[in-house]
Amino acid sequence: MTGRPTTPRGRRERPAKPALTREGIVAAAVAVLRAEGLDKVTMRRLAQELDTGPASLYVYVRNTAELHAAVLDELLGTVGTEPSDGDPREELERVLMAYTTMLMEHPSLARSALTARPSGPHYLNLIETLLGLLDACGVAPARAAWGVDLLLQFATATAAEHAGRDTSSPAEGGEEWDALAHALRTASDRTHPHIAAQAGSLLSGGPGQRMSWGLRALINGIERTALPD
Amino acid sequence: MTGRPTTPRGRRERPAKPALTREGIVAAAVAVLRAEGLDKVTMRRLAQELDTGPASLYVYVRNTAELHAAVLDELLGTVGTEPSDGDPREELERVLMAYTTMLMEHPSLARSALTARPSGPHYLNLIETLLGLLDACGVAPARAAWGVDLLLQFATATAAEHAGRDTSSPAEGGEEWDALAHALRTASDRTHPHIAAQAGSLLSGGPGQRMSWGLRALINGIERTALPD
DNA sequence: ACCTGAACACCGTTCAAGT
């Protein structure tokens, strides 16, 4: 019974408890996010994963919100931002759809992103890309600058709305939404004539159609609306 | 030492532990929200407030998210929805500003609202009002129906973005935002030419101006963008 | 049916102490 000494010289037994770094923490966070969702990405859980105590993480990360923002910037690396040669409007739609699709796989991360915006390199690249595309669409630069905010907010919020619906709790979020759908469908045309008349339209369209229409409406609005002096 | 009998007959000693009802729970939740913010509106805290155990609340409320949605619908009662005679565009802006302003006093509630939409009477009234105003602006009914979603999402998300900044933690959220502002200001014009050129515009404007411009852009976009067939 | 105590399985963050 000599096997498996508890303090071996060999470096291969375990990854040998890698030194704690911000990158290591973020990488572990991304792994836990992919495997089990954002609400397992907690200080305590990460500490456990990295074989230390939660207090140690606070040397590298200010708080949970900052950690989530760093995770999002990391995932943003997935969203392609290579320049393209096609119609800039279509490209704009494509990039924002890609961003939204990525966030929809982690809707609770989208929720975080609304409050704690990332400021990492990938997020900057995304902003740069969007400004370039709006410019290519002929939108005045100052409008484009404010417009980027609007577009990113729309994409983020759209993804955030799906939190609770998809991954973690298939029941919960769905029921809230059903409650609203039911209320709209059964609204009295005496007290709520417009709702009663438009119930069909209010509930029509899939998420993709809504998103796509919303983006086009936003872009149309941005290029036509003058900034305040 | 006879004072303060522990089981008095008089009904005035305390409010006599009012019977548990959904309304009572929501009312207590609103009170706690006003006094101490949403993150004190917890099942445990409410139970304590109502002189019972947390388990008892689950008879009337499915979970915390549903409770928060009910609280929001309650607060929506504050947002005036009386018909007006002025310019419908201005009125539209006024109503949505009022909605946003209300939510900004409780930004974390806005965050909840993005996921768990209310479906109570006050929310329905708001939708009805918005549909009416878009109609008065001459927007085609089906576009108005999809547009209401866009407008409410924008207003809610704008309020939600301020969570963490204002009430609870004056430091935290501000620092995240500063990080982005700093990154934009110092972006290299070699790698990020558009950002470098537009840094001023990207960071200009107060929340009120941004909100107002965003609403106008949205309305312009909504009335000009055809629905998919 | 309604209500409850107690338990299960967690959280974020801080701080004094160690190395």
Place this chain on the structure above:
DNA sequence: ACCTGAACACCGTTCAAGT
């Protein structure tokens, strides 16, 4: 400087048992 154990002050939700 970096790292840690332990503590403080909480959470949501469920369940078996009572009335």
